[in-house]
Amino acid sequence: xxxxxxxxxxxxxxxxxxxxxxxxxxxxxxxxxxxxxxxxxxxxxxxxxxxxxxxxxxxxxxxxxxxxxxxxxxxxxxxxxxxxxxxxxxxxxxxxxxxxxxxxxxxxxxxxxxxxxxxxxxxxxxxxxxxxxxxxxxxxxxxxxxxxxxxxxxxxxxxxxxxxxxxxxxxxxxxxxxxxxxxxxxxxxxxxxxxxxxxxxxxxxxxxxxxxxxxxxxxxxxxxxxxxxxxxxxxxxxxxxxxxxxxxxxxxxxxxxxxxxxxxxxxxxxxxxxxxxxxxxxxxxxxxxxxxxxxxxxxxxxxxxxxxxxxxxxxxxxxxxxxxxxxxxxxxxxxxxxxxxxxxxxxxxxxxxxxxxxxxxxxxxxxxxxxxxxx
Numbered sequence: 001x002x003x004x005x006x007x008x009x010x011x012x013x014x015x016x017x018x019x020x021x022x023x024x025x026x027x028x029x030x031x032x033x034x035x036x037x038x039x040x041x042x043x044x045x046x047x048x049x050x051x052x053x054x055x056x057x058x059x060x061x062x063x064x065x066x067x068x069x070x071x072x073x074x075x076x077x078x079x080x081x082x083x084x085x086x087x088x089x090x091x092x093x094x095x096x097x098x099x100x101x102x103x104x105x106x107x108x109x110x111x112x113x114x115x116x117x118x119x120x121x122x123x124x125x126x127x128x129x130x131x132x133x134x135x136x137x138x139x140x141x142x143x144x145x146x147x148x149x150x151x152x153x154x155x156x157x158x159x160x161x162x163x164x165x166x167x168x169x170x171x172x173x174x175x176x177x178x179x180x181x182x183x184x185x186x187x188x189x190x191x192x193x194x195x196x197x198x199x200x201x202x203x204x205x206x207x208x209x210x211x212x213x214x215x216x217x218x219x220x221x222x223x224x225x226x227x228x229x230x231x232x233x234x235x236x237x238x239x240x241x242x243x244x245x246x247x248x249x250x251x252x253x254x255x256x257x258x259x260x261x262x263x264x265x266x267x268x269x270x271x272x273x274x275x276x277x278x279x280x281x282x283x284x285x286x287x288x289x290x291x292x293x294x295x296x297x298x299x300x301x302x303x304x305x306x307x308x309x310x311x312x313x314x315x316x317x318x319x320x321x322x323x324x325x326x327x328x329x330x331x332x333x334x335x336x337x338x339x340x341x342x343x344x345x346x347x348x349x350x351x352x353x354x355x356x357x358x359x360x361x362x363x364x365x366x367x368x369x370x371x372x373x374x375x
Contacts, residue, residue, distance in 0.1 A: 038086065038372040047365045048316035057087045057315055059308070060108045063119035064101040066093030067222075068253075069278030070300045073345055074143075077304025078117055085312055085366060086373040096222065098123070105129040115139035115311045117304075122146050122191055130155060139314035141307045144193055150322045156310050160298040161325040162193045165275045166200035166250070168296035168330040173211075173246055173273040176293075180210040181245035184235060186228060186254035188218035197250045197275065214244065218254065228257025236265045244270050247291075252276035255292055259284050262291045277331060279344050285333035286343060293333050298326045299356040301345070309361040316365075329355055 037054075038044075044052050051057075061078045063071055075091045082089035090113075094101035102125055108116060109132055116133055118126065118140060127148050133140050134152055141156045142149045150157040173181070185201065188194055205211055215238075217231040235244070247270060249255035255274035262270050268291050274281075277297035285292050303326055313320050329352050336343050339351060349355040 039374065042368070042372040044368065044372060047368055048318070050316050051086070051365075051369060054086075057114045057312075058112060059087050059089045059115050059117070059311065060104075060111075060113045061089065061091040061117040061119070061304075062101065062104045062108065063091075063093045064096065064098065064122070065120050066095040069280065069345065070252075070276065073278075073300040074119065074304040077301035078308045079304070081305040081308040082312075084370045084373065085308070086369055087308075087312075089308075102126070102129060105133070109133055109136060109138070113138065115141075115315055117141050117143065117307050117311060118145060118149075119143040120145060121149065124148075127152070139311055141311045141314070143303060143307055146192055154314065154320070156314070156320050156322060156324060158303065158307055158310070158324045158326065159196075160193065160303070161328045162196035163200050164325075164328040165296040165298070166197040167204075168328055169273045169275055169294060170201065170204045170248065172294050172330065173248060173271075174204070174208055176271065177211075177245055179208050182212050182214045182243060184232070184244060184247045184258075185213050185216040186218055186232075186247060186249040186251070186258060187216065188220045188251070191220070194250060201248070201250075214239070218250075224251070224253040225257040225260075228254045229261045230257075232258045232261035233265060236261060236267055236270075241267065241269060246270060247272045249274040252278060252281045252295065255295065256280060256284060259290055259292045263289065267291075277345070277348075282336065282343050282345070282348065285331070286336045286339070288337050290333060295331050296328050297331060298328050299345075299348075302326065302356050302358055306358060306360050309363075309366065312366060313361060313363070318363075320361075324360070326360075327354075327358070 059082050061075060065071060071093055079089045079091055092104050094104060116138055118130060121142060122145060126145060130140055130149055131152055134155060141158065143158045145157060149155055187198055215235050217228065219227050221227060247258050249258055249272060252274055255272050258272055262268060270291055272292040274292060274295040277295050281295060284290050306326060310320050331352055335351060343351055
């Protein structure tokens with residue numbers, strides 16, 4: 001009798017356990033909802049059919065370079081804009097590791113992402129990888145990558161307006177020196193943005209005979225600013241006061257290194273004109289003793305947001321351009337220094353008119369989606 005009771009109890013416990021296991025399994029399958037709840041008081045009328053039913057798109061943002069403020073701001077801009085539109089957005093940075101970068105793209109192809117933003121793909125392997133994404137029906141926007149990507153059907157290549165960046169910085173240098181200056185050129189070949197900036201530089205030299213390049217240096221590495229600091233320090237020892245008037249730095253990592261070398265050598269007669277901006281750059285430029293006088297830049301957070309809008313338009317089946325350049329701004333160290341509070345990437349818009357603001361590719365239906373998904 002006891003054996004029968006024990007056997008019945010065992011069967012009951014086993015069945016109950018299986019039921020619980022089944023419930024847990026089903027619960028696990030629904031942890032990632034196919035639809036994201038929005039505001040029921042906001043109509044999705046006139047929203048593209050792709051998004052009208054509340055289905056959430058899955059987006060992967062993959063960036064080759066990393067470890068800097070520009071990358072953090074770019075990824076934040078893309079993620080915030082995508083999530084505001086109701087998308088699920090995953091981000092990845094390879095921190096300069098080419099193999100990890102390409103592995104991330106290959107892995108993304110095997111997963112159920114609807115669209116990709118690919119940043120700093122500068123080689124033939126990236127072209128092949130993006131072609132595979134497109135062939136698989138994925139929507140793709142790329143940033144600061146090889147121009148060959150723009151030749152792939154329905155892929156948009158975005159860039160900072162590198163010609164404008166170089167022009168703004170160089171024109172200010174030429175103006176400040178009255179077209180007569182011996183300069184050091186900090187530049188590295190092999191990257192699409194650098195190639196474009198160098199083209200402007202060569203044109204400016206050709207049309208301004210009083211601007212003379214007397215030294216140049218450039219290397220892209222994990223410690224670029226340190227290597228640049230050492231190289232510029234050596235140049236300063238080689239050229240006594242009066243032989244160098246200015247430095248044109250085509251990357252903020254170059255400018256930071258140069259600024260440190262100049263400060264240590266007490267050579268503040270040399271002025272720096274740079275490209276790109278970060279929190280560390282702004283801190284340096286606000287120092288009244290800094291030689292870094294101007295930098296030309298595009299808000300990296302805005303770049304991420306605009307790239308996400310372009311991707312949304314692709315997902316909606318709307319027409320998008322093959323290329324798009326984001327407008328550049330010139331930032332003055334003197335103006336930054338007049339602020340009563342420290343200037344950073346967040347409040348820079350209070351000092352630089354139009355910074356971080358653009359309605360590019362922001363459609364009315366996107367505003368409706370943002371209203372619908374507003375938390």
